[in-house]
Amino acid sequence: MSENPKNGDVPPEKPAAPVEPSKASTPPKKGWSNPALRMMGIPRISLPLRNWMIFWTLLASIGGGIAYDKYEQKKIREKYVNMVKHLGEEVYENDRIPRKLTIFIAPPPNDYLDESLKIFRKYVKPILNSAAIDYEVYTENRQGDIRSQVAEKIRQLRKERGGIKEETPEESSKKPILASPWPVPSQQPSDDEEGPMKSRYELYDSKDILGLYKVLNPIQPKRDDEIDYEKAGGVICIGRGTYKEYMTGVHEGLLGPLFKPNPLPEPVDPVKPIESNEEKIDTPEEKAKKDDSFEQHDEEEEENDKRQAVEKPWIRPNQYKEASLAPELDMSTKILNNKRVPVLFEQPMYVYPVPNLLGFLNMPHKIYRYFTKRRLAEEYGQRTLSIIYNLTRDFEYKDQLMAKDEEVDWPKKWVEKGKSKNSEWVQELQVDERITTRMKVFDPQLIDQNSHLINPLSVKNPPKDN
Numbered sequence: 001m002s003e004n005p006k007n008g009d010v011p012p013e014k015p016a017a018p019v020e021p022s023k024a025s026t027p028p029k030k031g032w033s034n035p036a037l038r039m040m041g042i043p044r045i046s047l048p049l050r051n052w053m054i055f056w057t058l059l060a061s062i063g064g065g066i067a068y069d070k071y072e073q074k075k076i077r078e079k080y081v082n083m084v085k086h087l088g089e090e091v092y093e094n095d096r097i098p099r100k101l102t103i104f105i106a107p108p109p110n111d112y113l114d115e116s117l118k119i120f121r122k123y124v125k126p127i128l129n130s131a132a133i134d135y136e137v138y139t140e141n142r143q144g145d146i147r148s149q150v151a152e153k154i155r156q157l158r159k160e161r162g163g164i165k166e167e168t169p170e171e172s173s174k175k176p177i178l179a180s181p182w183p184v185p186s187q188q189p190s191d192d193e194e195g196p197m198k199s200r201y202e203l204y205d206s207k208d209i210l211g212l213y214k215v216l217n218p219i220q221p222k223r224d225d226e227i228d229y230e231k232a233g234g235v236i237c238i239g240r241g242t243y244k245e246y247m248t249g250v251h252e253g254l255l256g257p258l259f260k261p262n263p264l265p266e267p268v269d270p271v272k273p274i275e276s277n278e279e280k281i282d283t284p285e286e287k288a289k290k291d292d293s294f295e296q297h298d299e300e301e302e303e304n305d306k307r308q309a310v311e312k313p314w315i316r317p318n319q320y321k322e323a324s325l326a327p328e329l330d331m332s333t334k335i336l337n338n339k340r341v342p343v344l345f346e347q348p349m350y351v352y353p354v355p356n357l358l359g360f361l362n363m364p365h366k367i368y369r370y371f372t373k374r375r376l377a378e379e380y381g382q383r384t385l386s387i388i389y390n391l392t393r394d395f396e397y398k399d400q401l402m403a404k405d406e407e408v409d410w411p412k413k414w415v416e417k418g419k420s421k422n423s424e425w426v427q428e429l430q431v432d433e434r435i436t437t438r439m440k441v442f443d444p445q446l447i448d449q450n451s452h453l454i455n456p457l458s459v460k461n462p463p464k465d466n
Contacts, residue, residue, distance in 0.1 A: 065371045072374035077126055080381035083454060084131035084388050092132075097223045101128070101135040101234045101387070102344060104146050106242040108356040109425065110414045113139060116238050116354050123380035124236075124352065131388045135236075143424055144310035146242060147249040150344065151314070154253025154326075157335075157343060162328030164258065223341065229334065231390045232342045234442065235349035240403040241425040243351040248313065248424060250345045254435055255323040256315035317430035325434050348392040348440035352380060353403035358411050383444050389453050391446040395439035400429050402441075 037045075047053070092098070105120060107113040117139075128135060140146050159165070237243040315323060329335055335343050355376070357366045369376075418426040447454060 069371055069374050073377045076374060076377045076381055077123075080127050080385060081130040083385065084127060087388070088130050088132040090132070095221045097221050098132050098134050099223055099231070099233055101133060101236055102347070103135050103137045103236045103238065104242045104246055105137060105139045105238040106143075106146060106245065107141065108239060108354045109241070109410045109418075110358060111356055113141060115356055119352065119354060119380070120238055123377055124384050127381060127384045127388065133388060140245075142310055143241070144245065144312075147245040147252065147313070147424065148311050150246055150249030151252040151256065153344060154250065155256075155258055157337075158253075158258060158326055158328040162258075164328075223339070229336060229340060229342050233347040234387055234390070235344065235347050236387065237349065237351045239354040240351065240406040243403060244425060244427075244429050246349070247429060247431060248317075251317075251320060251432060251435060252313050252315055254326045254329075254345070255320055255432065256313075260311075261314060313424075317427075320430065320432040325432075331434075331438075345435070346438065348390070348442050350383065350387055350442040351402040352383065353406040355406065355409060357409050382447065383442075385454065386442045386444040386447055389447075389450065391443055391450055392440040393443045393446065395436045395441050399436075399441050400431060 048056070103120070105113070105116050108115050120137075138146065138149065235246065237246050325331060335346055337343055355369065357369070415426050417423075
């Protein structure tokens, strides 16, 4: 039986619990604070955590690199635009038109046409527009289109100068029937039928009512090419493959035949197996497969009809030396068209390379190029400047290798596949001296020698000596 403590007696103390070692208190977070900020409820200002520091550092460096590169590109573009701006502000009368360039663009290997168009729109087109230079763009989606177009234009010129009007079966089939030997019923509406409704402006003009006429001599505008054919036009090729096709097309048009040569006869086997007359009965599954194959074949035929195949070259590079140089044309002088403008192959030319790397292993090099596009803008702006001011020289042997460094970027598998298919792009470019001696090339290295043409304001207002 427990004894209750008497009044006034102190109860015995309980045994103290074992004291555990206290945990080390976390040190206060380092940072900077201000009493005024604390009064407003703003916490202590301190550096973020390590992971956040890494994230924001990478984000700022990548974003800053992209923004800086784009800013430099814009400055470079504005610099070259201002250098040719006075040409665009020149007043043109009604009878004057600026010279016209011909631009050929093809997609880079194993990629889309947009990649080549981006280079033209971003680095070349703004400067041409500022200088008020007219241009006509030809594009292709298949290899050989540019080559066949250039060769066909030159063949048509040879036929016109030679007075040759012979038509091939293909041309005669494509020619629309304008006159038929059979009587064609009249298409005019009868008295009972109402003809198509015509507007009032088609029936008569205000001059017919007022009776006022003024005889004016028709305005015949002339291009700058016609005024001075030595500084006429120009040909621009975007890409090494485009340049190869253009040069091959010029050689094919000047050295090749006027009409398509007959294809070689196919070898005929002397002995053919005799087919049996027994009819084979198809099962329902085989019939269904045949029906599906027929449908696919019909679809393929429709696609092929819409998209005609590219014609193969009418002459091979190894036949250049044996071929005669366009006997229908007078090669002793510069060949001009009806408007007194040099024809396509008589105009100076230039090639812009298309840097386009593909593949995962090339990712570091692609990243470096992405952050240094300002160098590309500077290089292409200088090249465009030589085209605008028509700084040309004669074609040299080294010009066969223009934009040759682009081939280093071509995918190796694509090149091997092209060699197996005898592609035009992977073959070495071969030229004939009879043609290249007539050609001219735009040269950006002549800019320093012709600085008085590029900066006319600095020549008119030279700095005064103190």
